[in-house]
Amino acid sequence: MMRNVFALLAFAGAALLAAAGGASAQQGVGSIITAQMFESMLSHRGDNPCQGAFYTYDAFIKAANDFPDFGNTGDDETRRRELAAFFGQTSHETNGGWADAPGGPFAWGYCWVTERNNPPTDPTYYGRGPIQLTHQYNYELAGQVLQLDLVRNPDLVSSNPEVAFKTAIWFWMTPQNAKPSCHDVMINNWAPSDDDRSLGRLPGYGMATNIINGGLECGKGQPSDGDTNRVGYYQRYSQMLGVGVGDNLSCENMTPYGQ
Template identity: 35%
Template sequence: PDTACRKELSVSFAHFTQETGENSGWGPVPRWKQGLYFTSELGCKDLLAACSYCSPSTEYPCVSGKGYFGRGALQLSWNFNYGPFSEAIYGDKSKLLDDPDSLLTAENGVLAFASAIWFLMTPQMPKPAIHDIIVGKWQPTAADKAGGRYPGFGVTTLIINGGLECYSPTDPRAVNRIDFYKNFSNHFH
């Protein structure tokens, strides 16, 4: 269990750092220690039209004038994530769909971190929970294997950001995540 906990912390904080880190190379603090700096996606508060992140849905309908851009430790985004998280926390899918900003302000900011834990722990078909990958519970199907998806850190990045980072081994975001993971692994071991 102790090894699994260290691995889970390393994976989680690597992703938190990529999603919310200051990522500055100018100061004395190493980049892997700069996580949890920003609470919401940069540039989206003023560019709501570009950052509404609304996918047409009858189950989790978007509210006019609201933006479902990244907020919290893992930058929860899109209405199809805000709705289910709201349902899990409040028993009401509409609460965070109606007021996505409350992810940062409600409960003294606890929801900002709780949303990350929820995302790490919750499978969203066809994607497994990141937690299940880390602890070895997820086993890839034949289709997963054919698509190059095997248990490990890489597939956790695929779950978070899909094809944005995973199809180029030199994508700086993916390279950062791997570097952060290695540093946190060394730190926690």
């Protein structure tokens, strides 16, 4: 009888540990972007001719764990909105969709791993990974933070999915010269100055677009193709994550930095 009691206690203890481990696994970003959600959001990434099978859920979660504030700051609504914004922007950067694509034009994020323009922006430090990391200075700065020599080995970003996600999250979390970080914008931790307001730079998703590619896509007085595509992805993911999109979706009236 005593042996049975000990066996029951051991079983109960194991069950509690398993439950605790399961709960722990669902903390942070993984509690919102579950494996099932990741697959639903990016369901065509491995379809022919896409390269996106490279992008795995495990690689995303491991990379996110190195940036504890990413998708993990503020209330549940703020966290969901930031993650919808991150995937909206990176899906545009890796976009493989077209107007009448199966599932719609915004179901084809994370199709490409490397820059599709021909010739590339830079013959060595061309766009790679979810954010399409470009230019030597970005490879150098990201490498310093990640403790990787991305200047000598930029192909790590296109051959190691965890590194690829880490460079994207690094860019998202890091202010760029005069620009705030996309993270601070999307968690409402950035307040525009009077000069910013006079230049149309206001909090919201459009400001993230301005930070990432404002020189080509923003301040045109009407939505550019890139701006429109970024918004379309963001709206799709916001709906899937059950969160409102907020204000200032477009950057059409935001003056780009450096102008």
